[in-house]
Amino acid sequence: MKHAYSKIIKRYQNRKLYDTKDSCYVTLEDIAEMVKAGEEVQVIDNATREDITSLTLAQIIFEEQKRKSTAF
Secondary structure: OOOOOOEEEEEOOOOOEEEOOOOEEEOHHHHHHHHHOOOOEEEEEOOOOOEOHHHHHHHHHHHHHHHHHHOO
């Protein structure tokens, strides 16, 4: 079954993330906000065309947990 993603984010070799819908670069924090807002997001490695959405979301969760633990 194919999803109709509202946002396709391309990840380039220099680790930059590019929102193909809004034609702009985004950060992991931007992607986190998109997901929290209920948007369907798919992250694609530009070189291999591999779907790296789950890897990217795991990285976002890790970074958020790291920030929370250092705040105390």
